[in-house]
Amino acid sequence: MLGWGVERLRADMNRLLALLFHQGVLDEQFLQLQQLQDESSPNFVYDVVNIYFNESEKLLRNLRTLLMDREFSDYKKMGIHLNQFMGSSSSIGAKRVSNVCVAFRAASEQNNRSGCLRALELLEHEYCYLKNKLHEFFQMEQQRALAAGVRYPMQN
Template structure:
C-alpha cells in the first residue's frame, strides 16, 4: 500500500466503507458521526469509536460474568447491560451489532440462559468483526496521513 496517492487512499477507504454498509455492519448513523469530524477535530470519529470499544469490552466482560453460572444468572442486570449496548451501538452506527443486542435482549427477557449464551457468542463474533474492520479503516486513514502529509482526510464526503 505504500506509495499510494491521496485519491487511492480515499478509494481504499470508500471501498471498505461501502462493503461495511452493504453487509449491514454500519448504517447512516456512522455517516452522521463522520460529518461531525472536520479540521478542528480530525480524530473525532476514531476517538468516539475508541471510547465505544472500551465500553463495549467492559460490558462484554460483565455479561460473561453474569452468565458464568446458569443458576445465578441475573437477567435484570443482563438486560441493563444489553440495553446499554443497544444504545451505544446505535449511536455509532454499528447496525449489525445493535441487531444482535436486540435478539440478546429478547433472550434475557425470556430468561433463557441458552439463548443468552448463544447471543453472547454471536455478539462477541460481530464485535470482533466490527473492531477489526474499523481498525483497518483507521489504519488506511493514518497511513494516508503519513504518506501524503494530509492533516484531515474524511472517510466519506
C-alpha cells in the same frame, strides 16, 4: 505520484466502507458521526469509536461473567448491560451489533439462558468483526493523512 497514493488510499477506504454498509455492519449513523469531524477535531470519529470499544469490552466481560455464574438469575441486570451496549452501538452506527443486542435482550427477557449464551457468542463474533474492520479503516485513514501531509522539497 504522492497524490496517486493518497487517492488510492481514499478509494480503498471508500470500498471498505461500502462493503461494511452492504453487509449491514454499519448504517448511516456512522456517516453522521464522520460529518461531525473537522479540522478542530481531526480524530473525532477515531476517539469516539475507541471509547465505544473500551466500554464494549467491559460490557462483554460483564455479560460473560453473569452468564458463566452457575447460580445466575439476574436477567434484569443483563438487560441493563444490553441496553447500554445497544445504545452505544446505535450511536456509532454499528447496525449488526445493535441488532444482535436486540435478539439477546429478547432471550434475556424470556429468562432463556441457552438463548442468551448463543446470543453472547454471536455478539462477540459481530463485535470482533466490527472492531477489526474499523481498525483497518482507521489504519488506512492514518496512512492517507500521513501521505497527504508529507511534502518534499522541490528539486532544481
